[in-house]
Amino acid sequence: MDNLINFAPLLGRGVLVTISVAVLALFLATFLGALGAAAKLSPNLAPRAVAQGYTTIVRGVPDLVLILLIYFGGQRLLNGAGGLFGASHMDISKFWAGVISIGFIYGAYLTETFRGAYMAVPRGQAEAARALGVKPLVILWKVLLPQIMRVALPGYGNVWMVLIKSTAVISVIGLGDLVGLADKAGKATRQPFVFMAAVILIYLAITWVSSQMLRRADTWANRGQGA
Amino acid sequence: MNFDLVFKHWDLFLGGIWVSLHLTALALFFGFLIALPASLSLSRKSRFSPLVGAYVYVFRGTPLLVQTYLIYYGLAQFDFVKESWAWIFLREAWWCAVITFSLNSGAYTAEILRGAITTTPKGELEGAKSVGLSDRQVTWLVLLPSAMRRALPQYGNEVVFMLHGSVVASIITIQDILGVGRLVNSKYYIAYEGILAAAALYMIITYLLVRLFRLIEERYLKHLNMDVGKARTLPGTIEGIPAMR
Numbered sequence: 421m422d423n424l425i426n427f428a429p430l431l432g433r434g435v436l437v438t439i440s441v442a443v444l445a446l447f448l449a450t451f452l453g454a455l456g457a458a459a460k461l462s463p464n465l466a467p468r469a470v471a472q473g474y475t476t477i478v479r480g481v482p483d484l485v486l487i488l489l490i491y492f493g494g495q496r497l498l499n500g501a502g503g504l505f506g507a508s509h510m511d512i513s514k515f516w517a518g519v520i521s522i523g524f525i526y527g528a529y530l531t532e533t534f535r536g537a538y539m540a541v542p543r544g545q546a547e548a549a550r551a552l553g554v555k556p557l558v559i560l561w562k563v564l565l566p567q568i569m570r571v572a573l574p575g576y577g578n579v580w581m582v583l584i585k586s587t588a589v590i591s592v593i594g595l596g597d598l599v600g601l602a603d604k605a606g607k608a609t610r611q612p613f614v615f616m617a618a619v620i621l622i623y624l625a626i627t628w629v630s631s632q633m634l635r636r637a638d639t640w641a642n643r644g645q646g647a
Numbered sequence: 648m649n650f651d652l653v654f655k656h657w658d659l660f661l662g663g664i665w666v667s668l669h670l671t672a673l674a675l676f677f678g679f680l681i682a683l684p685a686s687l688s689l690s691r692k693s694r695f696s697p698l699v700g701a702y703v704y705v706f707r708g709t710p711l712l713v714q715t716y717l718i719y720y721g722l723a724q725f726d727f728v729k730e731s732w733a734w735i736f737l738r739e740a741w742w743c744a745v746i747t748f749s750l751n752s753g754a755y756t757a758e759i760l761r762g763a764i765t766t767t768p769k770g771e772l773e774g775a776k777s778v779g780l781s782d783r784q785v786t787w788l789v790l791l792p793s794a795m796r797r798a799l800p801q802y803g804n805e806v807v808f809m810l811h812g813s814v815v816a817s818i819i820t821i822q823d824i825l826g827v828g829r830l831v832n833s834k835y836y837i838a839y840e841g842i843l844a845a846a847a848l849y850m851i852i853t854y855l856l857v858r859l860f861r862l863i864e865e866r867y868l869k870h871l872n873m874d875v876g877k878a879r880t881l882p883g884t885i886e887g888i889p890a891m892r
Contacts, residue, residue: 480850482811484818485825488842496838588710592818599713606720613721620709620717627708 423609424618430605431615434598435622441518441597442584448523449583453530460535471531478528484589487521491593494520518590518597526583533579537572538564570641577634581627588623598622652835653844656827663827664848670823671810673745678752678809685753686760687786699757706754711812714751719743719819740819748816752809759805763798764790796867803860807853814849824848 424431459471478486495512541564549559591600602619606612653660688699706714722728722737729738736742767790775789795802817826828845832838 477850480853481846482814482825482849484814485828485842485846485849488825488829489839489846492832492838492842585708585710588712589815591712599710599716603716603720611724613717613724616713616717616721619713620705623709623713624705 423605423611424614427605427609427615430601431598431618431622434596434601437515437596437601438584438587438598439626441515441522441587441590441595442580444519445522445526445587446580446583448519449526449530449579452523452527453534456527456531457534457538460531461538475528475531478525483522483525483586484592486525487518487589487593490521490524491517514590514593514595517593518587518595522583522586522590525586526579529579529582530576533572533575534568536575537568540571541567570645573634573638573641577630577637580634581630584626584630585623649837650840650844652831652837653840656831659822659827659831660824660844660848663822663824663845664852666816666821666826667810667813667823668852670741670744670748670813670816670821671806674748674752674809674813675756675806677745677749678756681749681753682756682760683791685757686764689757689761690764702750703754703757706751707758711747711751712815712818715744715747715815715819718747740816740821744813744816744819744821748809748813751812752805755805755808756802759798759801760794762801763794766797767794797871799860799864799867803857803864806860807856810852810856811849 456471456474459467460475462468491512491514494517498512545563545567546559549563550556554563587597588599591597591603594600596604598619602615603612606615609615685699685703688695689703718737719740728734736746771789771793772785775785780788813823814825816823817829820826822830825842825845828841828843831841831844
């Protein structure tokens, strides 16, 4: 127990790293998901094929494999490109490698979430707005988006819950996130059980708080919908 | 890029495939054995429900990697574990992985089955009772077969996610597909090839599994008139995501 108190600041830093990676990855995933959904709904074949390839690859391969590929492969690519311009050796930051990998992976899942939500909005909504002479961008922003958000929220919440757990794997490339730091502390103090149990409790706390916030967001998004 | 090294070590990769599939199959098997009573207890509010609920919540709410660390590195902290008979298993990375993955899969599967059990149409159970089946018969002959059929699409996702989750084994020194890929990478100081080969293998196995489950669904869900092919074309569509790790 003493060890846990001594290492509390370290674990606190780990929690901050984990949450920052997760939140930044969620932003990237949201962006990629919106882009992917738009591509999948496009009338043109090329963007549809690219988006299909993206979601197919990501969902066929385990997260850790993609993280290693992006981290080590990205390192090579960066140095190769840097070498062409005469730059010296550069290191990819583990933090950003984690953000990019996790964001890339969950962007594929959000692509499906957003696409499904878009298709759940009745066509008449956009048609009515167009009949009134509303401009396309305004239709998207003021008519479709609020409804898409409402439908997509439960799926979005699920992706967040899975994403935050998925960040644990980044410790494998040596990032000092909650899991990585707790692992080190556990080995240093020879009390790995105590530290891993603490990590489990912290993750449970994070998922619990998230689920409460999501429930509130869901009530808020469905206000005026009756029952 | 040079894939000669990958092909040169095809036997290693074949071993890795076997290890990954074996591990996944064991976890799914034991997980299912855990999930059956757990889901029944959850759907019926028995005396054990709070305990079972806590088990499911903890294993679904935390990363598989941390669970594996807790059992593989964590339990070795205690002398009484090291002195007990269980140490024969718990000192081996393989058995630690089997135990953790089974408990993990058990929690996810229990939740999937619980969902299917609670959405069983009332008339099915009333009909069974009215023809004179005992409670036990209703459970085993009507409720579970019907629930398990309807759980098939989500269970297919669980199978794929368990395969994907099993990469955690490579972190605790087990030579699964990813483990072999990383071994080949570090042996020859290459950046992509080993892991790319692993990625391709995972992808092939994933799509074979998806195919297999689509066939099973076509066979067992035909009477429900569900549009099987369209209902789930890939693992992890919207309704499948809660089953992820």
